[in-house]
Amino acid sequence: EPEVTQTPSHQVTQMGQEVILRCVPISNHLYFYWYRQILGQKVEFLVSFYNNEISEKSEIFDDQFSVERPDGSNFTLKIRSTKLEDSAMYFCASSPQGARGEKLFFGSGTQLSVL
Amino acid sequence: EDKVVQSPLSLVVHEGDTVTLNCSYEVTNFRSLLWYKQEKKAPTFLFMLTSSGIEKKSGRLSSILDKKELSSILNITATQTGDSAIYLCAVGSYGKLTFGQGTILTVHP
Numbered sequence: 001e002p003e004v005t006q007t008p009s010h011q012v013t014q015m016g017q018e019v020i021l022r023c024v025p026i027s028n029h030l031y032f033y034w035y036r037q038i039l040g041q042k043v044e045f046l047v048s049f050y051n052n053e054i055s056e057k058s059e060i061f062d063d064q065f066s067v068e069r070p071d072g073s074n075f076t077l078k079i080r081s082t083k084l085e086d087s088a089m090y091f092c093a094s095s096p097q098g099a100r101g102e103k104l105f106f107g108s109g110t111q112l113s114v115l
Numbered sequence: 116e117d118k119v120v121q122s123p124l125s126l127v128v129h130e131g132d133t134v135t136l137n138c139s140y141e142v143t144n145f146r147s148l149l150w151y152k153q154e155k156k157a158p159t160f161l162f163m164l165t166s167s168g169i170e171k172k173s174g175r176l177s178s179i180l181d182k183k184e185l186s187s188i189l190n191i192t193a194t195q196t197g198d199s200a201i202y203l204c205a206v207g208s209y210g211k212l213t214f215g216q217g218t219i220l221t222v223h224p
Contacts, residue, residue, distance in 0.1 A: 004157075035212075043158065043203065043214040056211055091157065103149070104212060106157040 002026045004107035006092050012113045013082055021077045021110045023092030032075045033093040033104060034067065036060070043091070049075065082114045117142040121204050121215035128194055129223050136189040136218045138204030148180055148187050149212065151203040158203055161189070194222045 005024040013019050025032050034046040048055040049067055066078045075094075079086055089111050093104040118141045128134055140148065147165045151158035162171045164180035164187060171178050178189045191198055199222045205212040 042216050043205075043212075045211045045213070048211060056209070058211075089156070103160060103163050104207075105160065106151075108156040 004092055004094055004105055006090075006107035006110050008110060009108065010111045010113070012115065015084060015114055016081050019079050019082055019112065021079075021090050021092075021112070023075045023077075023107055024073050025075055025092065025094030026096075026105055027073070029094035029096050029105070031055075031095045032067075032069070033095075034077045035091045035093060035106075036088040037091065037109075038085075038088040046077075079112075082112075084114050087112055087114045117206065117213040119204055119206055119213050119215035121202075121218050123218060124216065125219040125221070127221045127223065130195055132194050132222075133190065133192045134194060134220065136191075136202050136204075136220070137186065138189070138215055139184075139186040140204075140206045140213075141185065142206050142208065142213060144208040145182075145206060146209065147207045149205045149207055150178055150187075150189050151205065153201040153203055153217065161202075163207075191220075194220075196222050196224055198222050 004026055007022045011019055032049040035043050036046055037043045045058050047057040047061045047067055064080045068076050089109045091109045092107045095104050120139050122137045147163050149163050150161040152161055162178045167180050167182035175192045180187045201217040201219050203217045204215040
């Protein structure tokens with residue numbers, strides 16, 4: 001069964017450093033998302049992406065965050081200057097045409113630890 | 116602000132028991148309610164509900180939406196140890212899911 005793939009599974013970085021989290025969505029999906037889950041808290045929406053542009057973003061997704069689809073398969077989340085409070089599990093998700101923002105398929109996540 | 120609340124927060128049962136998990140919501144633009152199962156990492160999709168009163172069923176799991184009461188329930192019959200997980204409820208509206216805090220279900224042999 002097709003699945004969303006995320007790399008790396010764990011990322012440790014120093015505060016102030018840039019990180020790029022990578023995702024390969026399911027191949028025929030058109031809508032892409034990033035969510036995050038801080039330990040012990042709810043899963044939170046960060047951003048949605050369609051047709052090579054951001055569709056919607058949350059208040060969390062400030063100027064330090066950016067997303068890109070550099071080629072036909074990858075979808076990346078960049079955090080320019082990481083802060084301690086960026087430590088969280090970051091989930092990539094995708095959904096097929098006709099199910100935008102609804103039936104999401106999630107990857108296994110990247111655990112980001114900012115020291 | 117959109118809000119999704121799940122109850123109970125945790126539940127401990129024995130194999131063979133039936134459980135009912137609750138989800139209530141207050142959102143500005145409702146399109147669908149989704150249930151996910153989260154084991155170690157990725158939430159995995161269980162159900163998507165859009166219409167009130169229509170039960171969705173998959174094996175021992177079933178779910179129903181009540182738009183009048185702004186709520187949904189997820190039932191699991193004849194529970195097994197493999198059902199132990201966090202069950203997440205989320206409400207979706209065009210590119211954004213708002214999640215509840217989850218119900219931690221533990222099934223003992």
